[in-house]
Amino acid sequence: MKTTFAALALCVGATPLFAQQSETDCTALRDVVFSGGYVTSARAVAAQNSLPSYCEVRATALPSISIEVRLPLENWNGKYYQAGCGGFCGILGRADAGASWVNAMRPGLELGYATATSDSGHHALSVVDAAWAANNPHAERDWGWRSIGETNRVAGVLIDAFYGGQAEQAIFQGCSTGGRMAHVAAQRYPEMFDGIISGAPAMDYTGLVATAMAFFVQAKTADDGSQILGPDDAKAIGDLVMQQCDATDGTEDGLIEDPRACEIDYSSLGLSNTKMDALMKWREGPRNAAGDQLYPGGIPEGSEPFWWLWLTGNAEGAAPLVPAFTTGFTQYMAFADDPGAEYSPLDFDIETDPARLETMAEVYNGDNPDLSAFRAAGGKMIVYHGWADAIVTPYKTVDWYEQASEAAGGEETLKESVRLFMVPGLDHCGILPGPGGINAASLDPMAPMERWLNDDTPPTSIMAE
Known part of the structure; x- marks a missing residue:
């Protein structure tokens, strides 16, 4: 997909693409001029821990996409690595402030790639803050898809200015919302990335964060507003699930290989009818009065150790994140006409509101199973998802993969370009440690992609490894 170095060498003459760049070369990038945006800062950052020294450039793509590009000062490998962002984004480079590689530039920079990411087009106080989208279709468009292409464009301008040529290969990596971005990239920009790594992809954002999450919140909320299922219930349910389902795959190892094989008898828990009704709705997923499944599957068996973060909160008072995500999304992002701050997920009408999501689904979603343009361009895609994911439930990813296989003419044909890895016991993007300590650090999709x-x-x- 990318121009080769042989061709670039002819274009740039005596300028060696692998030459060491100086701090002066870095700060000179402050004066780079390009259409539709501008550079805001450029500074050299010393090598630290596993990261090499690099030139950190920040730029804005109009109207308001903040972009960070990190360019190795020496030993650039001639390639490019772009990272997505999580939640509603809005915090530039948030993933690189922590230790995880997920949605971070770190994996690419460690290997000598020029790297970039963005805030997806807005500034927010947290990744569950959606107020930026209030009556702001331009920001919603940038978050939905345009920031992916603009980050790539601006990074390309800076790579060319710094090294004297373009990258020969490009990889995109993202999880959750970053996984949605990965799928959007494959569909809207099929020739932009040679390799795409998609984790726990929230590819049907309207179906998930509006319909499914609102349904889950409604299912766990009593008439008086209290929470039906709490952290103690999660512990009891999880222990019973592991006791009855662990050995289903033939090995008792604390991991549920595939929750679809679980058949759990909950009678010994003595749950009230109200709690059992809520639990069964969580397992089954959203259905309307006619019985139509509105989003594939529900909350999987084996995910209970992580419910405190996503669904129930904990005894120390930590609030779960699913209600926060669906509240902001339905108030400001889900509908063409924003209902605003007074709206609650409890107001979501399972019978009529899913149809009202279609306008914004066109802006946000990346669940089209037709990858023919990406495959024709020679792209390769690794998709992974944890079977114990309680927020972006894994059944949608499996459903998408089956549809993509059919669209490609069969799974064997699809596997020439796309590989799916379902990981037992893995929390959402590996944020929390699961059985045996499995988390994001247990995974390395970059090495097999290379x-x-x-x-x-x-x-x-x-x-x-």
């Missing part, structure tokens, strides 16, 4: 792109060796695992 082998696939560079050596034509298809991936068979994404577990860290």
Whole structure:
């Protein structure tokens, strides 16, 4: 997809693409001029821990997409790595402030890639803050898809100005909302990335964060506004699930290989009818009065250890994040006409409101199973999802993969370009440690992606070696 170095060498003459760049070269990027935006800062950052020294450039793509580009000062490998962002984004480079590689530029920079990310087009106080989208279709468009292309464009301008040529290869990596961005990239920009890594993709954002999450919140809320299922229930339910389902795959290892194989008898827990009704709705997922499934599946068996973060809160008073996400989304992002701050997920009408999501689904969603343009361009895609994900439930990813296989003419044909890895016991994007300590650090999709792109060796695992 990208111009080769042989061609670039002819274009740039005596300028060596792998030459060491100086701090002066870095700060000179403050004066780079390009259409539709501007550079705001450029500074050299010393090597630290696993990261090499690099030039940090911040820029704005109009109207308001904040972009950070990190350019190795030496030993650039000639390639480009772009990272997505999580939740509603809005905090530039948030992922790189922590230790995880998910949605971070770190994996690429450590390997010598020029890297970039963005805030997706707005500034927010947290990743569950959606007020920026209030009556703001331009910001919604930028969050939905345009920030992906603009980040790539601006990074390309700066790479060219700094090294004297463009990258020969490009990889995108993202999880959750970043996974949605990965799928959007494959569909809207099929020739932009040679490799795409998509984790726990919230690819049907309207179906998930509006319909499914509102349904889950309604299911757990009593008439008096109290919470029906709490952290103690989660513990009891999780223990019973593991007791009855762990050995279903033939091995008692604290991991549920595939929750679809679980058949749980909850009678010994003595749950009230109200609690059982809420639990069954969580397991089944949203349905309307006619019985139509409105989003694939529900909350999987084996995800209970993580419910405190996403669904129930904990005994120490931590509030769950699912209600926060669906509240902001339905107030300001889900509908063409924003209902505003007075709206609650409890107001969401399961019978009529899903149809009202169609306008914004066109802006946000990336669940089209037709990857023919991306595949024709030679793109490779690794998709992974934890079977114990309680917020972006894994059944949608499995459903999408099955549809994508059919659209490609069969799974074997699809596997030439797309590989899916379902990981037992893994929380959403591996944020919390699961059985045996499995989390994001247990995974390494980058190494198999590089082998696939560079050596034509298809991936068979994404577990860290």
